[in-house]
Amino acid sequence: MALKCTLIGSRYFGATVLAQLLEDGHEVVRVVANTADDRLALAAQKAGLPLTVLESPRKVPGDALKEDCDLIVAAHTHAFVTPEALARARIGAIGYHPSLLPRHRGIAAVEWTLLSGDPIAGGSIYHLDAGWDDGAIAAQDWCFVVKGEGARDLWERALSPMGLRLIRQVVNHAAQHGSLPASKQDPRFATKAPMIKRNVSLVPHDNTLTTSLVVTVIGRDRPGIVRMISDSVQGLSVNWADSRMTHYADQFAGVVHLQVSPEQADQVVDALKKLETDGLSVQWARSDSPPVPAGNRMLKLEMTGADRPGIVRELSSGLAERGVSIEDLHTEIISAEGQSQFKVRAVLVVPQALTDEALRTVLEGLATQMMMDIGLDAHMA
Numbered sequence: 090m091a092l093k094c095t096l097i098g099s100r101y102f103g104a105t106v107l108a109q110l111l112e113d114g115h116e117v118v119r120v121v122a123n124t125a126d127d128r129l130a131l132a133a134q135k136a137g138l139p140l141t142v143l144e145s146p147r148k149v150p151g152d153a154l155k156e157d158c159d160l161i162v163a164a165h166t167h168a169f170v171t172p173e174a175l176a177r178a179r180i181g182a183i184g185y186h187p188s189l190l191p192r193h194r195g196i197a198a199v200e201w202t203l204l205s206g207d208p209i210a211g212g213s214i215y216h217l218d219a220g221w222d223d224g225a226i227a228a229q230d231w232c233f234v235v236k237g238e239g240a241r242d243l244w245e246r247a248l249s250p251m252g253l254r255l256i257r258q259v260v261n262h263a264a265q266h267g268s269l270p271a272s273k274q275d276p277r278f279a280t281k282a283p284m285i286k287r288n289v290s291l292v293p294h295d296n297t298l299t300t301s302l303v304v305t306v307i308g309r310d311r312p313g314i315v316r317m318i319s320d321s322v323q324g325l326s327v328n329w330a331d332s333r334m335t336h337y338a339d340q341f342a343g344v345v346h347l348q349v350s351p352e353q354a355d356q357v358v359d360a361l362k363k364l365e366t367d368g369l370s371v372q373w374a375r376s377d378s379p380p381v382p383a384g385n386r387m388l389k390l391e392m393t394g395a396d397r398p399g400i401v402r403e404l405s406s407g408l409a410e411r412g413v414s415i416e417d418l419h420t421e422i423i424s425a426e427g428q429s430q431f432k433v434r435a436v437l438v439v440p441q442a443l444t445d446e447a448l449r450t451v452l453e454g455l456a457t458q459m460m461m462d463i464g465l466d467a468h469m470a
Contacts, residue, residue, distance in 0.1 A: 139155065
């Protein structure tokens with residue numbers, strides 16, 4: 090038989106569950122979403138369904154559900170469904186949790202699956218009750234974790250499709266039997282998966298070093314050449330951005346990237362020329378960065394995390410969605426405590442419309458999603 094369902098959720102997963110319930114012939118009497126512009130809310134409006142937008146994304150009060158129903162389905166929500174709301178459902182209330190409960194109870198189950206080095210992951214349909222992710226299990230399934238994949242990869246590849254399939258399985262069981270399967274969780278194996286919070290600080294700094302000088306220095310190798318280069322520009326506003334030094338036979342060869350202000354560029358070149366009196370050959374190339382559009386600002390970003398495929402793609406796409414462009418990008422793989430760490434250094438151009446608070450939220454979300462540490466130094470242009 091068809092069920093009368095209330096759907097609580099958000100984003101793509103919630104919207105897909107809505108489409109699945111309607112496709113299977115069930116009646117969705119109300120949709121509850123976090124915000125009016127959430128993908129699930131927009132899908133409900135398009136389908137002409139009753140919609141409740143929560144005042145707080147952390148709690149679903151009893152008055153958020155206007156109608157009685159057979160079943161409450163929670164799909165991608167971190168809100169606590171109160172006992173008053175649960176009482177609206179005749180058969181019960183279920184939610185999908187992307188872990189093999191009781192393991193990884195909490196908001197960051199997928200991330201903690203990877204951080205814990207679990208070789209397998211899974212999903213659970215569980216009964217919503219007064220606790221957090223500790224209700225009886227209605228259905229479970231598992232999958233292998235692919236080495237090197239991130240939280241988003243694991244979710245999109247396996248856990249999201251698994252959740253859709255398990256929800257359909259349990260809802261159809263409830264429709265046929267008028268009840269829900271239930272197996273108690275064993276608390277002996279319970280672990281927690283709290284939110285992984287990575288703070289991002291924005292430190293305003295005046296960015297005037299917009300001219301780059303790429304300098305090559307060649308000469309007979311001897312102690313002190315690097316110090317000679319550094320001393321030659323001492324007292325000038327110069328940032329030693331990068332350098333590569335080596336020697337061939339008895340010859341020293343170095344490439345230095347200096348960042349200077351346009352006004353001091355010629356003065357820095359003149360200072361470097363004086364190295365030729367010490368038997369060194371000096372060549373340079375100048376590059377002036379285009380001005381940043383008025384109101385926009387430049388940021389230096391550093392990211393460090395476990396090496397895996399797709400890091401640059403995830404970062405660039407996540408920033409592009411918010412109108413942030415990458416002006417410069419350097420990556421390297423470093424070894425730390427026997428593990429490969431991927432390090433990213435980038436210069437970003439941030440549009441005026443994106444406030445510091447909004448940018449901080451975006452980057453903290455990316456850091457958590459990508460399981461990387463992010464540091465920022467802001468340069469107001």
